[in-house]
Amino acid sequence: MPDILQDLGYLALGSRLKRLAERLQADATQVFEQNCFVTQPSHFPLLAALDRYGPLTVGEAVAALGVSQPAVTRSLLGLIDLGLAETTVSETDRRQKSISLTPDGIAAIARMKRDVWPHVARAAEELAAGPDAGLLDQLARVEAALDERSLSERARDGHAIVDYSDDLADAFYTINAEWITEMFSLEPEDRHVLSHPREAIIDKGGAILFVSTGGLGIVGTCALMPVADGTFELTKMGVLKTARGRKAGEYLLAATLDRARSMDMETLFLLTSRKCESAIHLYEKLGFRHDAGILATFGKRYERCNVAMTYPLDQPAQDIAAPAGPIA
Amino acid sequence: MPDILQDLGYLALGSRLKRLAERLQADATQVFEQNCFVTQPSHFPLLAALDRYGPLTVGEAVAALGVSQPAVTRSLLGLIDLGLAETTVSETDRRQKSISLTPDGIAAIARMKRDVWPHVARAAEELAAGPDAGLLDQLARVEAALDERSLSERARDGHAIVDYSDDLADAFYTINAEWITEMFSLEPEDRHVLSHPREAIIDKGGAILFVSTGGLGIVGTCALMPVADGTFELTKMGVLKTARGRKAGEYLLAATLDRARSMDMETLFLLTSRKCESAIHLYEKLGFRHDAGILATFGKRYERCNVAMTYPLDQPAQDIAAPAGPIA
DNA sequence: CAGATATACATAACGTGTTATGTATATCCT
DNA sequence: AGGATATACATAACACGTTATGTATATCTG
DSSP states (O other): OOOHHHHHGGGGHHHHHHHHHHHHHHHHHHHHHHTTOOOOTTHHHHHHHHHHHOSEEHHHHHHHHTSOHHHHHHHHHHHHHTTSEEEEEOSSOTTOEEEEEOHHHHHHHHHHHHHTHHHHHHHHHHHHOOSSSOHHHHHHHHHHHHHHSOHHHHHHSSEEEEEOOGGGHHHHHHHHHHHHHHHSOOOHHHHHHHHOHIIIIITTTOEEEEEEETTTEEEEEEEEEEEETTEEEEEEEEEOGGGTTSSHHHHHHHHHHHHHHTSOOSEEEEEEOTTOHHHHHHHHHTTOEEOHHHHHHHGGGOTTOOEEEEOOTTSOOOSOOOOOOOBO | OOOHHHHHGGGGHHHHHHHHHHHHHHHHHHHHHHTTOOOOTTHHHHHHHHHHHOSEEHHHHHHHHTSOHHHHHHHHHHHHHTTSEEEEEOSSOTTOEEEEEOHHHHHHHHHHHHHTHHHHHHHHHHHHOOSSSOHHHHHHHHHHHHHHSOHHHHHHSSEEEEEOOGGGHHHHHHHHHHHHHHHSOOOHHHHHHHHOHIIIIITTTOEEEEEEETTTEEEEEEEEEEEETTEEEEEEEEEOGGGTTSSHHHHHHHHHHHHHHTTOOSEEEEEEOTTOHHHHHHHHHTTOEEOHHHHHHHGGGOTTOOEEEEOOTTSOOOSOOOOOOOBO
8 A cells, every 4th residue: 555645745744753853752752762852842942952951831831832821831740740949930021920940850861861862863864864955954045935834825925737638628728719719719629628538638648737826727738639650749838817927837837747758758849820910929939949840830720820939849848947746 | 932742753653643634634624514515524534435436345445544443443333324325234244344335425425526625625735845855745754654664663772862961970981881991991181071971061162962773762872062163072972782783883873974064163073092993993884084193192091092083074974874863 | 063262343431732711910091 | 019920830631642451353373
């Protein structure tokens, strides 16, 4: 049985971190027990903070530990129960409590520092210190990034790529019908492909990508349709009018080209019309080149078509914000 | 207020991972809530596993999720409560239950995959994908290492370095008195340094390291004592007889040399006696060179001394198992 | 084939995080 | 000065992981 958290990749990052943390903490607890220490794992950060920073108020401990105030209060009660810490009401502010170590607490820490901590630290470093950067550096980076902008904020704005599934067939039709009917009209070829995306594209080895924009949902789509051996047409690319101006199209096209490069194709072309100025500009920006030969060979596929372009698959991608891998 | 978990480094790896995991999960939950999903974060792995792997028995789900069986049972009850999953008793084995998604569950997953997952995955990747290796690769490495040998096993065997603190003064005396009295006898210089390690070494800018061996505790020590401007003597190195044969001395000496290299000194020498064959062999192995000039200059410090060596501080360390950083 | 053992899942109890809220004390403002 | 507001910590309730144990069903064995 495979591991779902590993399979889900970054999507399950939180759950995966938690699972690993539980495992490490359980193991560390065992080490402490082997050395006859009665503390529970949750006591340990507060104890260490008191040792390192001296007496702290509850509020200061909250800041030092980076957990909620009730969590600190509970740790504190545990330590008091064990006789390792004590509190005194502050003289200047009778709401505050100053937490300090008892002689027993000081002795216990000294023993831990001598007999247990070094071995745990060494074992953890052995586990986690990588050849390039250690896990600790990575964690610090993630924490700093999270301080800057939370995961939910990051999820809210920006674009993400979604792969084709049958419940997106309607969106595929709607998004394309919008711009085609506005600028041209639906040709028989259009109707067939838009109405049967799985048969016309997916089942033949092609791909359909969608772009979802934070808060708006699916706003654009783009297909890679096989038309001959090793030859694909980039087609049916559209972004809803309501979502224009957010660079969704650029993000989508970059992701589609990424996909194309991974798909073992020899030729990738597209057909469009001189009327679609902004689209042509985007194609050029991401690396497409005008190609008269393609126009002669494949141009008859659509009446509206009078421009053809090819993409140089062997060249590296343009430097566009690289989209994250889509969810399968 | 500084962050204790960051300060403790690898020692607090578990707690730090847990804190980060809580933060990410809380944030992810918020994203789900914004998109009107009622699921709690713990439901998500089971839901994803059912979507990806099809109907599962409880046991299979335990394997796929990598958590305990009661945790799966609770997730399952939650999903059933929400009407997203259902169970059927297996035909062939009436102890087993097969968990499958209800139509509601299938629809909910489809919506999540379309509207939420891609954005969460993208945001998490943005947070955690590093320039060199992503956090995910690191986690996979740590998980694999943990599968091989648990943290507690790793902590149990092997050596760790402990820095000087006053409650180790006794150990400093005992460990050195053991070998000195056995092979020679305590000279006045010995008695002074061993009895006043802080005054004679630490306060003058020197360092004393101890090596703790899994299960045995502190078994060895080694000092870096300033004797002139920029000149240090590596001295008072000993390992208890009871701990010989475990390479504790080699580990300790390597760590001491690591420390020396970080201490901004120009000359590091040691004095010993031809009687100490195995020690001399170790010194040579880790890079010390015999030095007659030093013997002439500093040799009179001890009666027993008839060998002097210097360490080439500008050369890279010998390839000895690098010790983890000691706990301050 | 009946009783012992093993297996699959449920339940109980508990540790440790969270958010929401209560209570006593400080501080601010008219 | 006195009432409103803010602050420091305590408490309650709950989420979600754990281990230990209970219960029904399979399977093994003499």
